[in-house]
Structure formats: structure tokens, C-alpha cells
Amino acid sequence: MSTAQVNAWIQVATTLIEVGYKAEGLIKTLIAAVHPGMSEDELAVICDDVLADATVRQAMADRDSGAA
Amino acid sequence: MKRLALALLLVLVACRSVPVKQAAVITTSAVEHALAVAQDAERALCFVTPAVEAGPICTNPAAVTVKWSNEQHVAFEQALSKAFGIQKVLAPALKNWHPGDPPPASLSALLKAAQDALNFAMAVSGQTATALFVSDVQKLVDEIKVLQGRVR
Numbered sequence: 008m009s010t011a012q013v014n015a016w017i018q019v020a021t022t023l024i025e026v027g028y029k030a031e032g033l034i035k036t037l038i039a040a041v042h043p044g045m046s047e048d049e050l051a052v053i054c055d056d057v058l059a060d061a062t063v064r065q066a067m068a069d070r071d072s073g074a075a
Numbered sequence: 076m077k078r079l080a081l082a083l084l085l086v087l088v089a090c091r092s093v094p095v096k097q098a099a100v101i102t103t104s105a106v107e108h109a110l111a112v113a114q115d116a117e118r119a120l121c122f123v124t125p126a127v128e129a130g131p132i133c134t135n136p137a138a139v140t141v142k143w144s145n146e147q148h149v150a151f152e153q154a155l156s157k158a159f160g161i162q163k164v165l166a167p168a169l170k171n172w173h174p175g176d177p178p179p180a181s182l183s184a185l186l187k188a189a190q191d192a193l194n195f196a197m198a199v200s201g202q203t204a205t206a207l208f209v210s211d212v213q214k215l216v217d218e219i220k221v222l223q224g225r226v227r
Contacts, residue, residue, distance in 0.1 A: 044094075045097050050096065050100045050169075050170070051170050053100050053101070053104050054100060054103075054166040054169050054170035055166070055170070056104070057103060057104050057107045057162055057166040058162070058163055058166040060107060060111065061159040061160075061163045062159075064107075064110070064111055064114060064155070064159045065155075065159035065160050065163065067114065067118075068114065068152040068153070068155040068156035068159060069152075069156050070129040070130065071118070071121075071129055071131065071148065071149070072131060072149045072150075072152035072153045072156060073130065073131040073149060074153070074156065
């Protein structure tokens with residue numbers, strides 16, 4: 008499964024949560040859906056995506072809290 | 076019923092076979108997405124046009140209707156800032172996490188920060204459509220806590 012597909016799965020999971028889908032067991036299903044042998048490069052891309060989005064989101068939160 | 080039991084068994088077997096680093100990276104990413112959705116939901120409650128508005132003062136009359144104050148808005152965003160800040164530390168730590176090394180301590184910190192952020196969101200429970208979402212994210216965090224036991 009490619010990194011793009013993994014990201015798509017996460018997006019689907021997030022959307023399901025957003026629309027009220029019961030999240031119980033969702034993460035287990037999500038992880039089970041991803042093949043158990045993701046490469047270091049694939050995991051690195053996900054980590055980089057988390058870092059990039061968290062940076063943007065934290066800046067947004069700081070603006071809204073008046074800290075920035 | 077047998078098919079359901081078999082499906083559950085397959086999911087559990089597949090889950091156990093996933094390396095802990097992969098499980099940690101995927102769950103961290105899922106938490107980041109869940110918090111981002113929570114942030115968007117809160118901003119939609121607080122601002123009339125969240126795409127262009129920002130700041131500590133809510134402009135949406137809906138916030139007044141559900142008694143979501145400016146102080147709660149600021150506290151929620153402060154909690155989110157802390158959670159996202161931990162993710163900024165955790166993501167590179169996970170990326171450089173090698174087999175045999177202890178798991179990054181920031182993984183536990185992330186779960187605590189995510190919990191704190193969701194506690195603020197729970198303040199609007201039962202009064203808006205976000206209540207169900209918050210409830211489900213709470214279950215998601217619980218799932219991740221279970222997974223964290225495997226990471227240790």
C-alpha cells in the first residue's frame with residue numbers, strides 16, 4: 008500500500024469520525040488495513056506530513072488564543 | 076456470527092503483526108487529523124467565516140447560543156497549541172526512532188495533551204452537532220491508549 012493510499016485511509020477514517028461513525032475499533036481496522044511492512048521511507052513521509060500540518064495548526068491556534 | 080468472529084480475529088491478528096513504529100506513526104497521524112477536525116469544528120462554532128477570521132473573540136452568534144465563551148475558545152486553542160506543539164517534537168522523534176530504542180517519551184505527552192484538548196471540546200457536549208464527534212474522538216483516544224500499551 009502506497010503512502011498516498013495510507014493518507015487516503017486516514018482521511019477516510021477522519022471523515023467517518025466527523026460524520027459520527029462509531030470510532031470504536033477504527034484505529035485497529037485502520038492499522039490492519041495498512042500492510043504490516045511499511046518502509047522507513049513511507050513512515051518518514053507520514054512523519055513529515057504530521058510535522059508540517061501540526062506547525063500550521065499550532066500557528067492557527069496561537070493566533071486564535073491571542074498568543075501570536 | 077461465525078463470519079463476524081472470523082473477521083474480528085483477522086483484524087486482531089493483522090494488528091498484532093504491525094510493527095510498533097508503524098502503529099505509533101499511524102496513530103500519531105490519526106490523532107493529528109482528529110485534533111485538526113476538532114479545531115475546524117470549534118472555529119466554525121466561534122467564527123462566522125472561519126476561513127478569514129482569527130483571534131480570541133468569537134463572532135458567531137451560535138457560540139453565544141451554546142454558551143461557548145471567548146474564554147473557553149481561548150483555552151481550547153491553547154490546549155490545541157500545546158498538543159500540536161508536542162506533535163512537532165514527536166514527529167521527528169518517531170521518524171528517527173530505530174529498532175531497539177525506547178519509544179519517544181513525547182508519545183505519552185501527546186496523548187495527555189490530546190485528552191486535555193478534548194476535555195475543553197466536551198464543554199459543548201449535548202448542545203451541538205459536535206457532541207457526537209467529540210464522543211467518537213474520545214473513543215479514538217481510548218483506542219490509542221490501548222495501542223500505546225503495545226508500543227511500550
